[in-house]
Amino acid sequence: MAKHRSKPAGPVGSQSAQLFAVAAFCALIAGGSGANAQTVTGDGTNVNGGSQASGSTLAFGDASGSTTTATPGTDAATADAATATAAPAASADGSDANDPTLLDTAELEDLKRQNLREGSVDNLKTASTPKEDDDGISLGTMRLRTSLTQSYGYEQQKTDAEVHKRHYLETEMKGTLTSDWSRHQLTISGDGVWQKNLSGDLEESPSASLDAELRLDLSNDTTLNLKAGYDFSREDTNDPNAIDGASAQSGVHTFSTGISASRNLGVLRGTAAIDLSRTIYTAAKLSDGTSLSQSDRDANTVTGTARLGYELSPALIPFIEASVGRTIYDQTTDSSGYKRSYNSYSAMAGVAFDGGEKLSGELAAGYELSDFDDGRLQTIGGLKVEGNLLWSPLRGTTVSTTLSTKVEPSTTGGESGSTIYAMNSTLNRQVRDDLVARLTGSTSYRTYPSESTAANQMVWSVGGGLTWTINRYLELAGDVTYQYTDRETGADTEDLIAKIGLTLKR
Numbered sequence: 214m215a216k217h218r219s220k221p222a223g224p225v226g227s228q229s230a231q232l233f234a235v236a237a238f239c240a241l242i243a244g245g246s247g248a249n250a251q252t253v254t255g256d257g258t259n260v261n262g263g264s265q266a267s268g269s270t271l272a273f274g275d276a277s278g279s280t281t282t283a284t285p286g287t288d289a290a291t292a293d294a295a296t297a298t299a300a301p302a303a304s305a306d307g308s309d310a311n312d313p314t315l316l317d318t319a320e321l322e323d324l325k326r327q328n329l330r331e332g333s334v335d336n337l338k339t340a341s342t343p344k345e346d347d348d349g350i351s352l353g354t355m356r357l358r359t360s361l362t363q364s365y366g367y368e369q370q371k372t373d374a375e376v377h378k379r380h381y382l383e384t385e386m387k388g389t390l391t392s393d394w395s396r397h398q399l400t401i402s403g404d405g406v407w408q409k410n411l412s413g414d415l416e417e418s419p420s421a422s423l424d425a426e427l428r429l430d431l432s433n434d435t436t437l438n439l440k441a442g443y444d445f446s447r448e449d450t451n452d453p454n455a456i457d458g459a460s461a462q463s464g465v466h467t468f469s470t471g472i473s474a475s476r477n478l479g480v481l482r483g484t485a486a487i488d489l490s491r492t493i494y495t496a497a498k499l500s501d502g503t504s505l506s507q508s509d510r511d512a513n514t515v516t517g518t519a520r521l522g523y524e525l526s527p528a529l530i531p532f533i534e535a536s537v538g539r540t541i542y543d544q545t546t547d548s549s550g551y552k553r554s555y556n557s558y559s560a561m562a563g564v565a566f567d568g569g570e571k572l573s574g575e576l577a578a579g580y581e582l583s584d585f586d587d588g589r590l591q592t593i594g595g596l597k598v599e600g601n602l603l604w605s606p607l608r609g610t611t612v613s614t615t616l617s618t619k620v621e622p623s624t625t626g627g628e629s630g631s632t633i634y635a636m637n638s639t640l641n642r643q644v645r646d647d648l649v650a651r652l653t654g655s656t657s658y659r660t661y662p663s664e665s666t667a668a669n670q671m672v673w674s675v676g677g678g679l680t681w682t683i684n685r686y687l688e689l690a691g692d693v694t695y696q697y698t699d700r701e702t703g704a705d706t707e708d709l710i711a712k713i714g715l716t717l718k719r
Contacts (some may be wrong), residue, residue, distance in 0.1 A: 379413025
């Protein structure tokens with residue numbers, strides 16, 4: 214039987230070279246298409262399972278398992294200095310849970326950021342660093358925020374040819390205590406100003422206030438508010454009721470309290486409130502050292518207010534409002550023999566709007582009437598305007614404006630009193646993270662009834678200032694204000710006040 218002989222094999226070396234050339238050509242094409250970058254561990258093993266061909270991106274590992282990338286033609290030193298890759302090496306079987314070459318998240322973040330920002334020597338936050346909401350002092354479920362301001366001021370008052378000046382020190386303390394409850398809210402705020410003249414003959418103007426408000430959320434649609442307050446100020450020398458020639462005008466103490474309830478009924482918004490206040494006047498000190506009692510001006514006032522609004526949209530609510538009040542003086546008749554107690558009535562219509570941080574507030578207009586018990590005193594009646602506006606035309610810029618109307622009884626025999634219309638505006642501009650500029654402007658118009666012999670007057674005021682935030686605990690502020698009082702009869706008055714102060718806050 215004949216034996217079958219196999220065909221002799223060709224040259225082994227030549228065939229292997231041909232196969233290797235084909236494999237290298239395929240790897241070159243795959244690398245050129247960018248399908249996969251090659252990753253090589255520290256021992257040279259290709260963990261991605263692809264070919265290590267010319268034109269591919271090579272990854273070099275160090276002892277810790279981190280990887281760096283290098284392009285062809287770079288040496289090992291250049292590859293070590295290349296940017297670290299964000300992704301860790303994967304294991305050959307596709308599982309990387311137990312791969313010792315992987316890095317933890319913190320190490321990866323450090324590798325991704327080779328040029329990190331250096332911190333300050335004392336590790337203080339810069340002015341541009343966002344502040345955390347941890348200011349103030351934590352007192353259980355309450356947070357206390359306080360500030361202390363020490364200022365130096367200069368004031369000049371000019372009336373015709375007379376000029377009066379003073380240099381003074383002013384200390385102001387502020388504090389706010391706010392609850393941090395899941396429901397309801399309690400807010401207590403206080404402000405006190407003490408002045409000491411260093412030179413000059415103008416009188417000091419101390420003031421103080423303390424207010425507390427408790428909001429009770431009875432339900433999703435019903436809210437009850439309780440409030441109480443105290444205020445002290447010294448009567449302005451430009452006030453028509455001020456005592457001529459007094460070295461210190463009368464001090465005015467005002468105590469107030471009130472309760473209000475708000476209820477939402479579908480698209481209707483209803484509010485009812487009752488407010489009580491008591492005003493006490495101290496004696497004015499005359500230039501000869503004696504004092505003049507002002508106790509006949511002490512009075513109690515109770516006012517009831519009701520408001521009904523209709524929600525056209527969440528941002529627009531027109532409303533109507535009416536109030537009735539009664540003011541009763543401690544003394545039935547004043548020093549001139551007039552019965553000063555009176556009833557007051559007012560009705561207004563307006564609109565409340567809420568456009569978010571760009572524009573919000575409310576505006577209302579109506580009529581107000583004050584009728585005195587003494588028939589010899591003329592009834593005070595006229596237009597009533599109330600409102601407030603908060604507008605932000607640009608980021609970092611806010612404009613706030615308030616409008617108010619107030620009836621002020623007179624102390625002059627035979628005069629019933631006057632109506633005061635006032636407008637105040639403040640523009641704040643954040644020039645830098647640590648610098649805020651502001652402009653202020655105000656005007657008030659005091660008008661008397663047509664049969665009154667008293668003269669109307671207009672007061673204009675304009676001012677400006679800067680506040681520099683040195684750090685989160687310290688501020689430096691300066692302000693200048695000019696005020697002009699224009700009287701139809703009598704001498705006009707000019708006031709200039711300049712002040713600079715340092716505020717420590719927490």
